[in-house]
Amino acid sequence: MKKFLSAIPLSLQHLFAMFGATVLVPALTGLDPGSALIASGLGTLIFHLITRGKVPTYLGSSFAFIAPLALYVGKLHSPGQAVAGLISVSIVYAIVSIIISFVGFEKVRKVIPAVVVGPVVSIIGLSLATTAVTNMASTHWDVAIVSLLAAVLATLAGTKVIRLLPLIIGLAVGYAYAAVRGFVDFEAIVSAPTFALPHVVMPEFTWVVILGMAPIALVTIIEDLGHMFVLNEITGKDVTKNPGFSSILWGNGIATLISGFIGGPAQTTYAENLGVLAITRQFSSRIIQGAAVLAILLGLFGKVGAVIQSIPVAVMGGICILLFGMIAAMGIRHLIEEKVSLANMKNLVIVAIIFIIGIGYAHNGIAYATIAGLLIHWLVPNFTTKNEP
Numbered sequence: 001m002k003k004f005l006s007a008i009p010l011s012l013q014h015l016f017a018m019f020g021a022t023v024l025v026p027a028l029t030g031l032d033p034g035s036a037l038i039a040s041g042l043g044t045l046i047f048h049l050i051t052r053g054k055v056p057t058y059l060g061s062s063f064a065f066i067a068p069l070a071l072y073v074g075k076l077h078s079p080g081q082a083v084a085g086l087i088s089v090s091i092v093y094a095i096v097s098i099i100i101s102f103v104g105f106e107k108v109r110k111v112i113p114a115v116v117v118g119p120v121v122s123i124i125g126l127s128l129a130t131t132a133v134t135n136m137a138s139t140h141w142d143v144a145i146v147s148l149l150a151a152v153l154a155t156l157a158g159t160k161v162i163r164l165l166p167l168i169i170g171l172a173v174g175y176a177y178a179a180v181r182g183f184v185d186f187e188a189i190v191s192a193p194t195f196a197l198p199h200v201v202m203p204e205f206t207w208v209v210i211l212g213m214a215p216i217a218l219v220t221i222i223e224d225l226g227h228m229f230v231l232n233e234i235t236g237k238d239v240t241k242n243p244g245f246s247s248i249l250w251g252n253g254i255a256t257l258i259s260g261f262i263g264g265p266a267q268t269t270y271a272e273n274l275g276v277l278a279i280t281r282q283f284s285s286r287i288i289q290g291a292a293v294l295a296i297l298l299g300l301f302g303k304v305g306a307v308i309q310s311i312p313v314a315v316m317g318g319i320c321i322l323l324f325g326m327i328a329a330m331g332i333r334h335l336i337e338e339k340v341s342l343a344n345m346k347n348l349v350i351v352a353i354i355f356i357i358g359i360g361y362a363h364n365g366i367a368y369a370t371i372a373g374l375l376i377h378w379l380v381p382n383f384t385t386k387n388e389p
Contacts, residue, residue, distance in 0.1 A: 011290030020167030025061035030074035037299030039264025043255030080204030085213030086260030093253025114338035122331025123358030136317030147174025147318030192306030
């Protein structure tokens, strides 16, 4: 009992670390925040079951799918198409997992180069820049600036614990400021039910939604791979060998499948929770499983979802300036860390095409850009000159 009680604060840290990003995705796309919390907790437990508790990581809402989910759920009001897209994503996970099992992990890893990964990660953030700036400037710009500054200060000047929670701090400060200014509608919170169950959504398959969302799975698979390498460094164990990267993909794919059916977004492993592991040095999967149970319980409270939905768009806009910009910067950082030479003309062409296609297409640009980058890398010879690496 004493051991169980001592683990609760550690589980709460993981809950706080993932909370801001996990509920931000449904807030931006029109999904139910409570369902997203339940999906993240349930998905994490499923992931741990499939990986036999050997991968101490948390699964939360993926940012890679914000644009298509916002289209199908927020604009077209067709959550069934969003579910169909998430099912197609889980099928891609299953296919890649089977390929890895037969071909071998190292061979598959070489097929997806850093010159494609970096710019694709960047356009996840850049493709959402207009949304962030519009929300920031549309109404109450002072609220947006306060929210942004609070998140920036938490990121740069906060303690180790505070630096894990910049999104929550930015949201809390911005929300409080907006409430003082009279911009928060509390009536919806009062009228919301105390308890609420997620709604099962049936899929509506179309080729447009499948082709628009399925290729983005390659982005989150790459993201998972990077997170596992970080986890290996933190724990000193190679989880890509035991339980194996194919098991990790199976866990993530099934978590995304279940999430879609109960009205949640796609699931992915979270770097925020890897940061908690690095600080606490507590690698027990039981602690993260505890956080998953707490997320499910929290998601069942209808008032929680109502509070999240009452956040003014200006607050979200200010937070997203930092969030989406950081995602874009992480892609550039990946190119630098992997020593990708842009003096090589083929690399430069790949990056250029990915950026323009990814940002230029209003819908499904990330998917088209990923496919284009991989096809150029695989099919176009490297015509280097003497002056190129």
